[in-house]
Amino acid sequence: MNAHPRHLSIQDFTYPLPAERIASEPLPDRTASRLLVSRNGTLTDKHFRDLPHELPAGAMLVFNDTRVVRARLLARRPTGGQVELFCLEPVAPHRSLELALQQTGQCTWRCLVGNGRRWKEGPVLLEFETADGQQATLWAERQAQEAGTALIDFRWEPASLPFAEVLRAGGHLPLPPYLGRLDTPTDAVRYQTVYAAAEGAVAAPTAGLHFTPELLTELQQQGFSTGHVTLHVGAGTFQPVKAEHMADHPMHTEPILVSAALLRQLLAHRPRPVLAVGTTSLRTLESLYWLGVGLLRATEVDATQEVGELRMTQWQPYDMAEAAASISAEMALEALLQHLAATGTDTLQASTRLLIAPGYTFRLVDGLITNFHQPESTLLLLVAALMGPEWRTLYNHALTEGYRFLSYGDSSLLLPGTIIDNSSIS
Incomplete structure (x- = not known):
């Protein structure tokens, strides 16, 4: 462990990103995106379809299977003005995302509010048509304002609709704000991974957008194992670091779900390399280690059990x-499995605010597949933690060679010098 990242200045993690280098639309073919491979400090220009030939022998890829919900609601005031409501997290009657999406009739969510200055009081209205052709109406009323967000009371008719269906039928995909446009029918397909399963994210795990069913099949045929975790990506992923030093930047909380089967798979796979598909998968995997450490050292207050959830x-x-220092990755994973057995469940439900920045020591992840991230962002800090000062060489090369940046942009395969080729390990 190096110097504490609390003292890092975010201004040391910037680079010039011209607006024209930000990809505004996805490519017609997911695998046609470019792939910049960094292997032990050597850079190679490839395409994403080449990925199976670039992975370390015996690697396991871990994907985030969250599905983006249509969390952006465009309602209207009685006078006709538009108000945008961006649903961030449920508040009542359930804080559990799974239960909140199944809630019928009414609920309360914490939201970002756009164009809300003239929304003084009373409800705003959204009329829409459900998938089976029913006419539906959603009313939203502001309850309280808190630190840039608002608590919004929703009610709707037909009241029998679950809130998930209200969002699906009446909402829009919350595209990254830097795209500056509403979603299109193309985005409805392309701003989801092909393996998305668990509804709850308000942003896509964009590293996974490059995979196709055919590429996943090819990976399996070539002997690479795969696993899935769930981290419901929050709007905080778009939040710029405004503080001068990281000590003053609060990380957002995101829920994670990991099956006992995945924990056992990770244990059986070690010590062969584990590659995270995306920063969200990486943060989930590394969180598993520290949650296990917290269980093994129950006196620590940073990992506390509350109603079966670890934080x-x-x-x-x-x-x-x-x-x-004396707790191995295997010990931490075993502790999590024992915790699940003791609580009688086969799915770990936890939340994480993990910030990975230079000074971090990786415990479960050996490499990363990821897009190119915004300057002065926590995602860029994560890349710098994995790659060291080489991150600048990587980004300078991508800029010089015309790579496309951010969510719909090109990708990279990051294999730092610490990775081991375990081709001889069976």
């Missing part, structure tokens, strides 16, 4: 580094 803070890995 961790953004600084836990750095504050517990010395205490965790």
Whole structure:
């Protein structure tokens, strides 16, 4: 563990990103995107369809199977003015995302509100048609304003509709704000991964947008194992770091779900390399280690059990580094499996605020597939933690060679010098 990342200045993690280099639309073919391979410091220009030939032998790829919900609601005031409501997280009657999406009749969510200055009081209205042709109406009323967000009471007719169906039928995909446009029918397909399963994200795990069913089949045929975790990506992924130093930047909380089967798969796979598909998969995997450490050291307050859920803070890995020195990844995974057995469940439900920045020591992940991220972002900090100062060489090469950036942009395969080729391990 190096110097504490609390002291990092975000201004040290910037680069010039011309607007024309931000991809505004997806390519017609998902696998046609370019792939910049960084292997032990050597850069190679490929295409994403070449991925199976570039992976380390015996690698396991871990995907985030969250599905983006249509969380952007465009309602109207009685006078006709538009108000945008961006649903962030459920508040009542359920805080559990799964239960909140199944809620019927009414609910309360924390939302971002756009164009809300003239929305003084009373409800705003959204009329829409359900998938089976029913006419439906949603009313939204602002309850309270809190730190840039608002608590919004929703009610709707027909009241028998679950809120998930209200969003599906009446909402829009929350595209990244830097795209500056509403979603299109193309986005409805392309801003989801082909393996998306668990509804709940308000942003796509964009590293996975390059995969097709055919490419996934090819990976399996070539002997690469795959696994899935769930991290419901929050709007905080778009939040710029405004603080001068990271100590003053609060990380957002995101729910994660990981099956006991995936934990056992990770245990059986070690010590062969594990590659995260996207920063969200990486943060989930690394969170597993620290949640296991918290269970093994139950006196630590940063990983507390509450109604079966484990939580961790953004600084836990750095504050517990010395205490965790003797705890292997295998020990942490075993502790999580024992926790699931003791609580009688086969799915770990937890939340994480993990911030991965230079100074972080990786415990479960050996490499990363990821897009090119915004300057001065926590995602760029994560890349810098994995690659060290080489991240600048990587990004300079991508800029010089015409790579497309951000959510709909090109991809990279990052294999730092610490990765081991375990082709001889069976």
